[in-house]
Amino acid sequence: MEHYAALIVVAPFITALFAGLFVWIEERLSYPIVLAGLAVSVYSAIQVLIQVMAVGTLQYKFAGWPPPIGIEYRIDLLNAMVLCLVSGIAFLNLIASYRSVQQEISDRTGSYFTVYNLFVTGLLGVTITGDLFNLYVLIEITSLTSYAQIALGDKDRGPLASLNYIFIGVIGASFYLLGVGYLYMYTGSLNMADVAVLIKGSQGSSTVLTAFILCILGIWIKMALFPFHVWLPNAYTYSPVIFSRVVAPLMTKVMVYVMIRLMITVFGYDYIFNTLHLSEAVVWLATLAILAGGVMALAQKNLKKMLTYIIVCEIGYMVGGAWMGNQLGMTGAILHILNDALMTFALFLAVGNMVYRIEKVDITDLKGLFGKMPWTMGGFVLAALSIIGVPPTCGFFSKWYLILGAMEKGAYHFVAALVISSLICAVLFFKVFEICFFESGSHGHEHSSHGPVAIEEAPVSMLIISGLVSLSLIVAGVYSGTIVNTIILPFLK
């Protein structure tokens, strides 16, 4: 069927609207509606991936208008992979969320599910679109819905974190919009492939240079690359855990995808690396991002906040790999989009299970958790090992490609930063393991609201998802060679 491409985005969108209506009719029905929408989306994304692997790039013209005039969806291997990732993670998280939504925001479940599906629609649209302005609108849909969900979290700090995120998010999106404006002035087109053809050969143009700087800067702000990262930790820490579980793995990774799309499809390798010679400077910036993220993570007392600083660190990996200017680095960056999304998702699922039972996740609250929540902690340990980069898990393989790429370029400072950050992550996680495993939790929760009641394992629905995703880290690790050979290398050719 040729309409699968549209269905990926349209299904969650339509169901979001219906779920919104059902808030007034029968609120309990909004959950199955939203779930069905995402299921259709996952199925279509897999179908599209199979089609793309068989016949190459797909083009879907909206309402039949041909590309430079109409809006088109253009799906190649990279898109198709990220689409499967986004819809899959959103779907699994929704299954795991059912119980936590009842607990965290029981009075507004229907509205929450509506906003959640709109958020996923935005992410999927950003990934699938082949139009520069359409991309901006969908980024804003994603951002607006995420502001709303962040404010639902912590009653004291949630709204303030959300407002600060709005200020910085608006600056980022506006810079991107300005950049698109300059591209439009120069080419008169908004279609990515069309713009790429039209700006070929205009290396000296200052308009193109301005457009390039503004677009990349805007996307960097949106993805929280190191000097622009200040909004991320608070926003992701004080949001409800059901939302941090999906925003932490997806939002930043989709923005990295957008950056790679702009670099490869719109501006082109040749322009960035041979005309502007930006590789060196940006790899240094990424090195700083990795080190800064790691060091700041060391200083955190709250588990959730610590993990958000690790995200800042991981962004540095992907940006550095993408700007290395060679195939190995880019392979590492793309593979890391997949792996990091899975790892972060697994980590936050485990944190979600902990929050469901103990509410506060300061590291000192976790005493004796291995005995009480063994399955959750098992998933957490697997995900943590993957972040550190222990071989059978997938985190190792993308780091390996990144290191190979950096070696080929001679960027030894980047290699050093990768190794140091792995060490820092090892220190961080083993500190957590030690507290969870060795220190007894008998006196840890007496003064908490539900008294010395024994903490038990999280509900089965949450455990199954958490276990599945953690095991997928090993599967993705074992098959990473296949992923690189069938998806990433053919895309980079």
Next chain:
Amino acid sequence: MSDVLSLIVAKYNYWLYVILMMIGLYGMIAKNNLVKKIVGMNIFQTAIILFYVSIGYKTDATIPILKNAHDAHGAAIHAADYINPLTSCLMLTAIVVSVATFGYAMALAVRIYQRYQTLEEDELRMRLSEE
């Protein structure tokens, strides 16, 4: 000197949008009151809307509605007679986005005020560090 001046006058729309944008950015960074910051954010977005609309403009051009288009004797269509409608259309979407952001930010400001009884950022920071 006159070169610079004529450059500024010829391209005054760009200068205007940059100045507006900087005013907005200044408001967002330097102001202490959250509502003033939100207004600064709105000015920042409006600057970009003006930029887009101005790049679609042509001197002595009219709105892009085809005169006598259905008439067999209709005048030939010269692109130079009509302003570029696409940029204005794009900005309709951008206006919707900026209104939504503005409204939502204001709603958040209300929530913050209800919780802390203040909108001054330094007082908020003090309250947060006390708790």
